[in-house]
Amino acid sequence: MDKLIINGGKKLSGDVTVSGSKNASLPIFISTILAPGCHEISNVPFLRDINTTIKVLEQLGARVDGKGNVVKIDTTDLNSFEATYDLVRTMRASVLVLGPLLARFGQARVSLPGGCAIGARPINLHLKGLAALGAEITLEHGYVEAKAKKLKGARIHFDLPTVGGTEQLLMAAATAKGETILENAAREPEIVDHADILNKMGAKIEGAGTDTIRIVGVDGLHPTSHTVMPDRIEAGTFMVAAAMTGGDIRIHNMRLDHLDALAFKLQDAGVEISNKDNIVRVKGPKKIKSVNIKTRPYPGFPTDMQAQFMALMCIAEGASVISENIFENRFMHVSELLRFGADITVEGNTATVKGVKKLSGAPVMATDLRASASLILAALAADSTSEVSRIYHLDRGYESIEKKLAGLGADIVRVKDESQ
Ligand SMILES: CC(=O)N[C@H]1[C@@H](OP(=O)(O)OP(=O)(O)OC[C@H]2O[C@@H](n3ccc(=O)[nH]c3=O)[C@H](O)[C@@H]2O)O[C@H](CO)[C@@H](O)[C@@H]1O
Ligand SMILES: C=C(OP(=O)(O)O)C(=O)O
8 A cells, every 4th residue: 555755835827737537537438338339538637546547447358448538438349238347346436337237238236335434325215206206226236227218308306416417328328219308417526427428429429518408319329529528626625735834836627617616716715817819827826815614515515625624724824614515425535635734623414614723744544535635735835744554546537736836846755655
């Protein structure tokens, strides 16, 4: 197992390029199940979750070939409709194979996704939606078994906007008989990217990016090529890194319009942000002002940026109130941030962060993906050396983050953690 050693206190400067989006790539890879043939996906990030998705597809009989950031997926000869526990438990998004397998084979057997540190994360809304399309669903031995001779379009109203649930239903409805309407659908940019590739395959999907999506089922889909959108959470993490170190960086290959909620809050905190020729410049202030945030479904403040923003507020002037409204257990980073000397108290889903003059380097342990990022940010701003261990979480979602940060002038190295 690896750990990161970070000597904090360096102002970041220079240029960094954002990789393709993890959260867009996963459903995009999985949607190739729907269309037999060879697909070509570009701007794919090198991540552990991508490797897991490839293993899931290979287990189903797909042939996958990657060169650089381009991955070719041949789904001509799929010969299994089962995704097993050993793979699905390591990555929640692999449960998305349920809808496309059901659509292609009339049956699917998929392990329930593994418990994750940030909350219970049920899939009841995925299953309710698939049942509304006519699937017969049973839960046995930890597996979801679904059957349907032919899925039929339906009107589905989600109790709450679910990103995975919306993606699951987009895929299941694409080749169902008749029309499907998804109401209270998730509006995240990753949903738009997902609908884009499905439409390139011949699907008829309108309204992705709004809360009502209309899908007219087609007889079959064909293979296609697609370039994955930039990772907005990676981009947002670099924005916070510049802010916390009083840095001045230029971020390439990012969509600032995907990060409005974060950008406005950063500006309220005193950060300067400008966008010229699609290069976003972020300049940290001398003194950060405290700002309150509430996480919400898109276009609200993203839960995937809550931990990083909390790290920023640890060194702001005054007190900040942070409410987490998406996941019930997404404050695992708090106890680790305290090790840097932060002043944070938690009550229910609300954390109150009182800014301190400085953070001091400390040994800390990452508990989940975005928590890992928040610890790296705190370490970059701290006055001495920190060690961040258990960074395998980080490798699920950030491509070469230590190399990218080192390129911006951070003193950060990855070493083997002999104690693990
Ligand atoms: C791979 C991927 O894209 N992951 C993202 C996706 O996760 P994911 O798709 O798992 O998150 P959802 O949008 O589904 O979850 C939102 C809320 O709905 C609840 N819920 C969801 C489904 C369901 O069947 N029942 C139910 O109650 C969840 O517990 C949570 O409270 O969106 C989250 C919210 O933006 C992000 O944090 C994750 O990074
Ligand atoms: C929670 C996340 O991902 P996942 O849904 O894959 O666990 C994330 O990207 O922050």
